[in-house]
Amino acid sequence: MKHHLILNDLSVAIGDAEILKKVNLAIPYNKILAVIGPSGCGKTTLLRTLNRLIDEEKQARVSGEILFKGKSIHQIPLAKLRKDIGLVFQQPTPFPMSIYNNLAYALKYHGVRGKVNLYRIIEAKLRLCGLYEEVKDHLTMSALKLSGGQQQRLSIARSLCVEPEVLLMDEPCSSLDIHNTKIIEDLIVKLSQHYTIVIVTHNLQQARRIADCTAFFLEGKLIEMNNTEEFFTNPQEEETKQYLQGLFG
Amino acid sequence: MTNFPLRCWTVLSTVLSIGLLFFLLSFVFIKAQGVISLNFILAKPAGFPVGSAGGIWPAVAGSLLVTLIASLFATILAFFTAVYMVFYCRDDRIKLVVNLIIQCIAGIPSIVLGLFGYAFLVIKLELGLSILASGLTLAIMIFPYIQIRLQKLFLETNKQLLEASASLGINRSYTIINLLLPMYRKQILSIITLASGFAMGAAAPVMLTGCMMNAPVPESLASPFMSLPYHLYVLIGQGISLENAYGTAFVLMILVLLLNLLAAVPTLLGMRGKR
Numbered sequence: 219m220k221h222h223l224i225l226n227d228l229s230v231a232i233g234d235a236e237i238l239k240k241v242n243l244a245i246p247y248n249k250i251l252a253v254i255g256p257s258g259c260g261k262t263t264l265l266r267t268l269n270r271l272i273d274e275e276k277q278a279r280v281s282g283e284i285l286f287k288g289k290s291i292h293q294i295p296l297a298k299l300r301k302d303i304g305l306v307f308q309q310p311t312p313f314p315m316s317i318y319n320n321l322a323y324a325l326k327y328h329g330v331r332g333k334v335n336l337y338r339i340i341e342a343k344l345r346l347c348g349l350y351e352e353v354k355d356h357l358t359m360s361a362l363k364l365s366g367g368q369q370q371r372l373s374i375a376r377s378l379c380v381e382p383e384v385l386l387m388d389e390p391c392s393s394l395d396i397h398n399t400k401i402i403e404d405l406i407v408k409l410s411q412h413y414t415i416v417i418v419t420h421n422l423q424q425a426r427r428i429a430d431c432t433a434f435f436l437e438g439k440l441i442e443m444n445n446t447e448e449f450f451t452n453p454q455e456e457e458t459k460q461y462l463q464g465l466f467g
Numbered sequence: 468m469t470n471f472p473l474r475c476w477t478v479l480s481t482v483l484s485i486g487l488l489f490f491l492l493s494f495v496f497i498k499a500q501g502v503i504s505l506n507f508i509l510a511k512p513a514g515f516p517v518g519s520a521g522g523i524w525p526a527v528a529g530s531l532l533v534t535l536i537a538s539l540f541a542t543i544l545a546f547f548t549a550v551y552m553v554f555y556c557r558d559d560r561i562k563l564v565v566n567l568i569i570q571c572i573a574g575i576p577s578i579v580l581g582l583f584g585y586a587f588l589v590i591k592l593e594l595g596l597s598i599l600a601s602g603l604t605l606a607i608m609i610f611p612y613i614q615i616r617l618q619k620l621f622l623e624t625n626k627q628l629l630e631a632s633a634s635l636g637i638n639r640s641y642t643i644i645n646l647l648l649p650m651y652r653k654q655i656l657s658i659i660t661l662a663s664g665f666a667m668g669a670a671a672p673v674m675l676t677g678c679m680m681n682a683p684v685p686e687s688l689a690s691p692f693m694s695l696p697y698h699l700y701v702l703i704g705q706g707i708s709l710e711n712a713y714g715t716a717f718v719l720m721i722l723v724l725l726l727n728l729l730a731a732v733p734t735l736l737g738m739r740g741k742r
Contacts (some may be wrong), residue, residue, distance in 0.1 A: 271630055276557055301636030311631040314650050323645060324635040373631070380635055 222247045222384060222414040223268065228282035230260070230267055232275060237263045239438040240282070245384075250406060250415045252429035252446065254422060256461070259435040261418040265386040268416070269303040270296060286384075301328065304377035308389045310369035312361035317353050320361045320372060324380050339379060347375040347405055367398030374405065378413075385409065387417040391424065403428050422462065426450050434458050495720060499713035507714055512693075517681045518701065519708045523715055528684040529598065529692035530667055530722070536602025536688075537609060537666045542659050544606070545614035553621040554639055573611035577671040580608050584676040599688040601677040608672055609662040616658045620651055653733035660730035664723045670696035695719040 223245040230238040238260045245251050253261045266272045267280060270291060284291045291299055313320050321340040330336055340357075344350035349371045353364070361372055370390055377385060387406070391399040406415060407428050419425050425432050426446060433443040434457070442455045453459045496503075510522030548565070556562055584604030594600040624647065632642040648655075670678075678697040685692040695715055702712035 269634060271634060274630070274633065297636040297638065299636075300634055305630075305634040307627055307631060309627060311627050313628065313631070313646055315646075323632075324637060327635070327637050327641050327645075376631075377635065 220247070221245060222287065223416075224285040224288075226283040226285070228267065228284060229280070230263055230272065231279045232263075233277040237438055238267070241438075241440045243433060243440055243443060245414060245416060246431070248410060248412065248414055249430040250410045250417060250428055252425035252432045253416060253418045253435060254420070254425050254432060254461075255435035255441075257420075260438045261435055262388055264435070265305060265388050265416065265418060268384075268386055269300050269305050271300075271305065301380045302382055303384045303386060304380065304382035306370075306374050306377055306385065306387045306390050308392055310366060310373050310393070312364065312369045312372055314360065314362055316358045317361045317364070317372065318357040321376055321379050324376065328380055343375040343378045346378060346409070347371040348401065349375060365398075367394050367401060370394060370398070370402060371405065374402075374409075378409075382413065384414045384416065387415065389418055389420060392420065399424070422450075434461060436461070492720060492724075495713055495717045499710070499717040502710050502714035503717060508718060511683075512681060512698075514708075516705065516707050518698065518711060523693075523695065523698060523711075523718060525682060525684050526693040526695045526698040526715065527718065527722075529678070529682070530695045530719070532685060533598050533602050533605060533673060533692060533694060534663050534667045536598065537605035538659055538663045540603060540606035541610040541613055541662065541666075545610050545617055546655075548614050549617035549621055550643060552618055553624075554643060569611045569614055572607065573615070575608075577608055577669055580604055581672045581675040583607075584672060589676055595689060596677040596679075596691045597689045598677055598685045598692045601673040601692070601694075602688075604672040604676050605666045605669060608669060609666045612662045612665060613658055617655065620654055620658070621647070653737060657730040657733055660726050664726035664730070667726065668696055668719065668723055670694070670700050673697055674700070695722070 221244040223243075225241050225243040228238055228241040228243075229236070241264070253264060255261055263272065268284060268291075272278045272280060273296075286294060286299070286303065294302075313323060315323070318340065321343065322336050325336055325339060330339065341350060341354075344353065349368060352368065353359075361369065364372060370393075374385075374387075374390070390406075391402050394402065403424065406417065409415060410430075417425075417429065429446045431443060432446045432449040434441045434449075434455075436457050442449070442453060442458045444454070449458075450462065453462060507522045508527060509524050511524060512518045512526075513521030548569075552562060552565060556565075581604060584600055584607075588594045588600040588603055589596055594603075628646065629642060632646055633639075673694050674697050677691050678694045679691045680693075680698075680701050682691045682693050696719060699712055699715045699719065702708055702715060
């Protein structure tokens, strides 16, 4: 099995609006896939469909098939699916509690017991996200007091705590400055050794810097997907060329 | 039109409303100052007719206890109704109907609630004239007050926090208990405290369901009891002692005021924390 996630004829509609139209896509193991496209082309909806967060929306209708490691995501218990496919949002989403509790919150739910065990995992994930040295003496401090970049790294660390296999990221750097963007980008590249990453981004340069493959969406359709170098130097489709030249979007 | 008249009127209204509270408090205090003492608060009513001498301790204790019972029952019911309405109910028609019903409950005159409490709780359910029957009747009265405010509070929750929690594979119950409850602890306590003040001041729902002219501090949930607003009503209504009535009114007002101040404490502390 080469691919971690496979989408077959995936269509999503919310109310009367068709957001995704018959998308066919295969996402390989431990690679970074960048999803680009103009606003409203369905990038975020794509991520929300992959971990079934879209189900929370009353008017959403999903058709087609999503296979996670060869198995339909509807055959996997919801909690297990969302644990395996984590999602990091555009805005950092620290919970209004201490840094430690932000990370222990999900661990306790998933049955990790004992202070030593909790601390071991929390320390490892904070280190992985390059946050441990910055916060190790303030673990009881409210997470809301961290800077934007730190909050986003905490959100990533929190997602990693439950040991996902796939990490979905919805423009994780859009609210951050250049310095913090660089830190998060380096982190994403490091994480791709162990995790499959799907990152939605508006920043073409970012996609080019970090992604192994890039997919271009326009008006709910997948126009083109290729390995990143090929995608940017030799786009096959006319729409892709125009988008890369900044003619629309 | 210039800004001046409207601005003047808004400032005047604010000053008037604050002034009214001080005027009311000092008016009652001046009238009551002859009887107000620690002994008045801590002694049993005495004299003939009863209440013309002695103190009001059983009424103070009764009021506090019946308020506690009412707040407890109302909060449990209101909390879970609000949680259902915001986090579980997906059918807009059900939401509409439930909201309408709750608003209707809020509009029931308190004396009608008293009558219902008497007919249903005291007679039909055989609770007897008791502090439990009164507490439950008051609970019905303050339930919509708490429910509507809790529902509004929950509706304002940042959707992304809930989604972040869901994205960790966590179910709603755990999210509500471990994320929302701690997050809203202060506001929830504030809402309950304010509602308690409302319950403590009500006479109509308790006078038909368990409140007595003269009773000792209740020993069990089945005991009848005295309450401050009803005691006040009897003292004035039957012309027993105007001075003691003012004394009772003053103590009741101070208790309600204290509850309201208590409700404001978390907000005040929060403001200090943010600065």
